[in-house]
Structure formats: structure tokens, C-alpha cells
Amino acid sequence: MTRYLLLGTGVAAIAAAEAIRSADAVGKISLVSDDPLGYYSRPGLAYYLTGELEEALLFPYQKGDFDRLNARFYRARAARLFPAEKQVELDSGARLPYDKLLIAIGAQAIPLGIPGANLQGVYKLDHLADARALLAGARHGQTAVVTGGGITALELAEGLAARGMNVHYIFRSSRYWPSVLDETESRIIEDRLRAHGIRLYPKNEVSQILGKNGRMQAVRLADGRTLKARLLAYAIGIAPRIALAREAGIACERGILVDETLQTSLPDIYAAGDVAQVYDPAAGKHVLDSLWNPAREQGRVAGLNMAGQPTPYTKSAPLNVTRLGGLTVTIIGAVASRLGEGQEEGDLLAIARGDSETWRELPDSIIAQSGFEVNRLRLMVGRKHLLGAIVVGDQKLSGPLQDLISWQVDITPIRAALLRPNAPLADILAGFVREWGKGVHR
């Protein structure tokens, strides 16, 4: 009987466990995690913060789902790997043996390395426990400072604003998320945030947190201003949790390097999800994704390989659907708007939650864009294919675009029309998709 040991209880580990169970009805599956709350929707924390969702609903698995998995859960931290003995030592000192091991322990927030960061009232958002603590500290009518450049920082700002706090949002770049959004898109989001009462401080940063008796009372900004605030929430990027693997001699760069079967440099040890750095054939290198669906797919593929069903992982065009300033935004494929801009922005050296490095690749393409106010569409048009797209607002086209980009559909019949000045992109695309659906262009 094969012993499968999975480190982590996030979506990658759960998908791996489901895949293993589908292929091996009798194998012994064990999951080890130091998150006392187990498996919940990490992206759902954004909606928990705004109050749209009760906490109990963040847990997708019901009792029957756990029963079907027939797995054993250990609440512990994996302290050390012994690849030669095929054992994992827990923080209690106990050792668990394995035949196949999966490391799916995710990533963690990069700490805020400034004076005062240890004061009470300073929050990150890694786990549900962090979200609980933040909500317990939030007070209607009082001031909150949020800092960081990506999606999570915005979720913190919007969540605290929805709880009635006066939010001051501080970020280093000259506009919101410049490595992925172009100038118009950033402005659309920024205007919406302002309309929600959030005050923006671009080209600025929190240089110090001031406090008394162990509790924060204010922040000092790089421009010298001081803001009195009850709390500070930060999201300045995440780092894959690779220490455990690195100490065991597993090859790592920023994440754990895996091959197309999700196996690491050591036999019978696999990695999936935010901790894994997977090979992207399009980019010709290993890249990090911090997205829910790739984590799920990687977990599934790793699980099948662990259970003896050889399955390659094919990295698809990264897709994220998110809500920025109350607007639904879909980001597909490669969308960087200007080469080098990301490098200038300190916040963007790290990957953020809900982020994919592939988006930053500047495709060899021409940009076509159209839109007004809150509905906007930007396409990265390659020689024969669409390479990426951002859809802001109305999402009718985001599903079809997802197909056109991930299936690399030949768009030669409409390419010239798309690139004409002021072309009605949405109409052209909608017509093409209709025809394509009927098989006209296949």
C-alpha cells in the first residue's frame, strides 16, 4: 500500500489528494499543515473582509467530501525532510514515513522591514486567522493605513473601507499596479477607489510606524508627513516557503523547481501551488504563479503522477478574474504594457498574491485598445494569435477571449481590422467568436 504524504492543506494539496484517491482507492493519504483552520478559500478572504461572506462559507469541503478523501489530517509543522530515509520530521519530533511526498505549503507575506513593524495594530493577510485579527482590530470611523502594490493591498483597502474605516492607501509606484495595468486602466481603478472614499498616496511609502506602549498610533511617510492611524495593513509581496526544501537539498530558485511532472530535483518528492516554480515553455524559463486555478491544476497533476499515472503539466495562459475598485477585471496571458516599467517599481520585484509573472512578459505584439470610462478592453495582438487581454468592466467577452488566447486560435481573418485606429474591438471579436464557434475559421 503506497503511503502519500502531502504537506499543506491549500487547494494544491486538496486537489492532489482528490487525484490520488481517484487513481488509488487503497493508498494511505496523510495531510500535514500548521494552519489550524485547514482548507478554505484563500481568495475568498477578500469578500470576507468586505462582509459579503460569512466566515463559515469560506470552507468549501463538507463532511462527505472529507469522507470520500479517506485521508488523515495532522495539525503540525513539517520541520525537516529526510529524503534518504523517506521521512518527514514534524515540529513535535515525530517522524512520518512516505513513499511519495508533495510539498504544497504555499507562500507567505514578505514582512514589512521598517521600524515599528512589530507594534500591535500592524496586520498582514496570509491566513484566515490574519483576516479575523484585522476585523477584530477595525473600527468604524477610525483611520486605517494600507500599503503595498498588488491585488491583496487593494483588497485590504476596500475591505477596511467597507467596514467604515477612513482608508489611506500608500504605494510606491506613480500609479496603481503599473506592471500589469496600463495608464488608463490604473486611472480607472484609482478614480473608483477615490469615489469609495479611499485616499491615495502614490510615489510614497511608509517609512516608520510610531507607537506607544507597544501599540501603533501613527505612521510616518517617506515625504515626511505623519498620519495618525488605528491600524496598518500591508501586502508588499509574497515569498514561496522554500526553506524546508532547500535545507533538504532540493533545487530551488525563488520557488521549488519542478519538472513537467511536478517532481522536484529529488525522486518521489513533488511540489505544487504557490511554492512551486514551474517551467513555462513560452517564456523558456521557470516562473512563479500565485493563482488559485494553476495551484489546483498543479496539485491534480502532481497527485496523478504520484499515484503512478504519468501526466504532464501544461502551463496554460494565466488567467485571473479579480475585482478592483468594485470593477470586475479579467487578466489573460501576457499583458505588460511597457518594457522595463516593472523593474523601476520597488513594490513589484516580488510576486503578489493573485499575480502571475507571465503577465509581465512583454509579448512581441501590437496593442489594440478600446473603451470608455468603466468598460475597457486591451488586446495584445501577435502575428497570428492573441497573446493577452485585459477586460475591465463588462465581462461578456472575457470567456471567449480566454478560449482564443489559451487555444492559440488563428486570428488572421480579423487581425487587420483589430489594428485599425478606433476599431470597434468588441464587435469584431464577438463576430469572430460567433463564426469560429460555427467552425467557419477552423
Added chain:
Amino acid sequence: MLKRLFRAERARLEAMVAGQVTPDSTRCVQCGICSFNCPIGIDVRRHAWLGQPVVNSRCLTCGECVARCPRGVLVFARSDLFLTGGGK
């Protein structure tokens, strides 16, 4: 009040004509807002995880889950049930 009732009924009828709630699993992050807002407690999220349409005789096709999903996972899609076997 009466106007709202009519509006809801009209939405329901339109949805029923359109078909059943169908998920695009690649967009779903299992947040549970769909299940949370289902008035009769169908676990819509589970369907999204499995990539299966909501085939449940109790589904009112009221559209709450479709409208509330923050990521556009759910759409009404025409059921193939009536299109198989006999052409159109």
C-alpha cells in the same frame, strides 16, 4: 413591492428559458458567495468545483448566484437535454 415581485418573476422565467446555471471552473476560487446567496441552499460552489451545471429540480433559476458571483464564473446556458436525439 408588487413591481419587485413581477421583476423577480420575469427574471425567473427568462432564466428558465435560457437554461441552467453552468460554471466555468477555471474562473472559480471556491469563495462560496454563490452557495451563500442561494435561497434554497443548493451548494452551487460544489458544482463549480466539479465543473458541472446545476441540475437540481429544486433550482428556481432565480439568478442570485449568477448575479452575485464576483468573478463571473456562472452563466445561464441552454441545457443540451432537449437538443439531443432529434435535431432542433
